Amino acid sequence: MKKLALLAILLLGSQLAHARTYDEIINSGVLRIGVPADYAPLAFYDKQDLLVGFDVDMAKDLAKQLKLTLMFYITSWPTLSQDLVDDKYDVAMGGVTYTKDRAAKFLLSNQVIPNGKIALAACNVAANLSSLDKINQPKVKVVVNPGGTNENFVNNNIHNAQIIRVKNNFDNIQALRDKTADMMVTDLIEGQYYQYKEPQVLCLATTQPFKGTESYKAYMVQSDNQKLIDIINNWLPTSNKEQFAVKWGVKTHFN
Known part of the structure; x- marks a missing residue:
């Protein structure tokens, strides 16, 4: 039974x-x-x-x-x-x-x-993060949330920077606003939107997708x-x- x-x-x-x-x-x-x-x-x-x-x-x-x-x-x-x-x-x-x-x-x-992966940064540091080589440095703080293709890219390509892991995508954006992080990897779609909505706060550090992320x-x-x-x-x-x-x-x- x-x-x-x-x-x-x-x-x-x-x-x-x-x-x-x-x-x-x-x-x-x-x-x-x-x-x-x-x-x-x-x-x-x-x-x-x-x-x-x-x-x-x-x-x-x-x-x-x-x-x-x-x-x-x-x-x-x-x-x-x-x-x-x-x-x-x-x-x-x-x-x-x-x-x-x-x-x-x-x-x-x-x-x-x-779409494709780009770097979205706090505007005060965006000019210094215009390539993956410049991002992948010990002094750079990269914020990322779990479970998606953004985290996969960070895990596979950014090994020398400081990685700050947060709960969700909203926390990523807030960290850039608060300047507790320098940049995040995100989609071109999202990056363009936030740069348009919050000029002088959030800026595209890279304007074209990282090679191979298209x-x-x-x-x-x-x-x-x-x-x-x-x-x-x-x-x-x-x-x-x-x-x-x-x-x-x-x-x-x-x-």
Whole structure:
């Protein structure tokens, strides 16, 4: 009897973790979007504590296209992949970078926005941090949060600087404002946004992506959800992406 009960629990857990199919999503009437919500200008909370951003608008556009009610699930970078595996949401948005590792485990959409890794710095020191060699020095304080491609870049490429590890992306930015850190590695998308929003405070130390970091943002679903990713890829060219890009200062093509 105990074995049967254990088997039932295991089977239930397996069912709970199984991705909802596209048809199940449609029948439910609800599209669940997961975002870390700390990545401006893609998905973040504004001063009125409203979830806003380019990907928030894109999610609304997708839900409207599918005639579904939109529900956001707030995840984090360290738990983003596991939360998707656990079927806490249907689509991951809000700053997901296409990587080979993610592509081996999940299905990722076609390119949404081109991107790459750059150095965002406190403006008073930005001119001195214009290359990776200048950054990778013992006196330089680099702030980073866990769980994403920014941390991967820091761990793999910056070995001599002082590494300050903080809880999330908001703490990164605040450390630059407070000048408790000199710079952070982030995406070109985010760096451009913060330089525009906080001139004289936050500056791009490098204006082009570090060599080999050129990438793009995508949307991610579970590996057994081919129909859903096909729907997303078919929707992208017909979406209001260009309109939202202008609204949020996002570039959809490299110069």
